[in-house]
Amino acid sequence: xxxxxxxxxxxxxxxxxxxxxxxxxxxxxxxxxxxxxxxxxxxxxxxxxxxxxxxxxxxxxxxxxxxxxxxxxxxxxxxxxxxxxxxxxxxxxxxxxxxxxxxxxxxxxxxxxxxxxxxxxxxxxxxxxxxxxxxxxxxxxxxxxxxxxxxxxxxxxxxxxxxxxxxxxxxxxxxxxxxxxxxxxxxxxxxxxxxxxxxxxxxxxxxxxxxxxxxxxxxxxxxxxxxxxxxxxxxxxxxxxxxxxxxxxxxxxxxxxxxxxxxxxxxxxxxxxxxxxxxxxxxxxxxxxx
Numbered sequence: 183x184x185x186x187x188x189x190x191x192x193x194x195x196x197x198x199x200x201x202x203x204x205x206x207x208x209x210x211x212x213x214x215x216x217x218x219x220x221x222x223x224x225x226x227x228x229x230x231x232x233x234x235x236x237x238x239x240x241x242x243x244x245x246x247x248x249x250x251x252x253x254x255x256x257x258x259x260x261x262x263x264x265x266x267x268x269x270x271x272x273x274x275x276x277x278x279x280x281x282x283x284x285x286x287x288x289x290x291x292x293x294x295x296x297x298x299x300x301x302x303x304x305x306x307x308x309x310x311x312x313x314x315x316x317x318x319x320x321x322x323x324x325x326x327x328x329x330x331x332x333x334x335x336x337x338x339x340x341x342x343x344x345x346x347x348x349x350x351x352x353x354x355x356x357x358x359x360x361x362x363x364x365x366x367x368x369x370x371x372x373x374x375x376x377x378x379x380x381x382x383x384x385x386x387x388x389x390x391x392x393x394x395x396x397x398x399x400x401x402x403x404x405x406x407x408x409x410x411x412x413x414x415x416x417x418x419x420x421x422x423x424x425x426x427x428x429x430x431x432x433x434x435x436x437x438x439x440x441x442x443x444x445x446x447x448x449x450x451x452x453x454x455x456x457x458x459x460x461x462x463x464x465x466x467x468x469x470x471x472x
Contacts, residue, residue: 369456372446373401374463380443381431381465383472384423395419395467397428402460406453408445410435416462428465 383392397419403412413432418425433439448456 369446369448369452370461370463373461374465376435376443376445377431377463377465378470380434381470382427383470384421384427387421387423389472391421391467392424392470393468395421395424397425397465398462399428399432399465400460400462401432401456403457404445404448404453406447408435408447409437410441410445411438419467424467431465 396417397415398417399413400416401410401413404410410432413436415425415429419428434441434443435445
């Protein structure tokens with residue numbers, strides 16, 4: 183009797199303890215879900231820092247979380263709907279969608295009536311300026327050769343062309359000072375002719391080599407009688423014999439070198455011009471004849 187009563191009491195206490203634990207657990211869950219704050223206690227035995235200083239006691243940090251915040255979205259399924267792209271047709275059931283291109287309007291290019299006579303005339307073909315310039319230079323050289331080789335005659339009808347109508351080349355020629363002073367150009371042509379008459383072609387110099395040679399001489403001073411008082415060789419040729427012959431021709435008009443020949447007497451304006459700016463004469467081998 184006594185033993186049976188003891189067993190029943192033990193069973194009762196065990197059941198009561200289990201029920202108490204269950205009740206406490208349920209209460210804890212209810213408090214956690216119904217309360218506004220969640221409290222997290224720092225574990226004991228771990229050193230904590232309070233403002234970079236070691237605390238004497240373990241502080242409790244509370245991390246608050248608003249469980250009643252209705253502004254946040256509820257967790258649930260988000261349905262994603264595919265919006266048809268521009269240019270894509272609706273897919274048929276059981277088939278893959280196919281890209282459908284927009285129908286582009288047909289381009290209609292402007293038609294050209296090839297049978298119709300054009301109203302505007304075609305521009306004339308552009309002429310080659312360089313070929314035309316070379317042709318003019320060739321004619322000018324031939325004309326200059328004829329002028330310098332022509333005998334002195336007062337009849338203007340026997341003169342091929344007047345020197346005043348011939349324009350000098352940019353790199354200089356027998357005209358001397360270019361087109362800046364026409365009277366000086368005419369006089370330079372006469373001086374060139376006079377030098378040609380005094381020039382002696384060196385022997386053993388072929389005609390082919392003679393045509394390639396040229397000496398440029400600048401007359402710096404003359405007198406009213408036509409004597410050369412100053413000169414200098416500006417450009418020499420590749421043949422020393424030709425250079426010496428050119429200088430010798432000039433010396434024949436220089437009294438200080440023993441010359442006794444005279445150039446044509448210049449007028450006053452030409453004399454002033456030559457003595458101030460000089461006169462360049464080209465002794466071109468292609469103009470000389472044996």
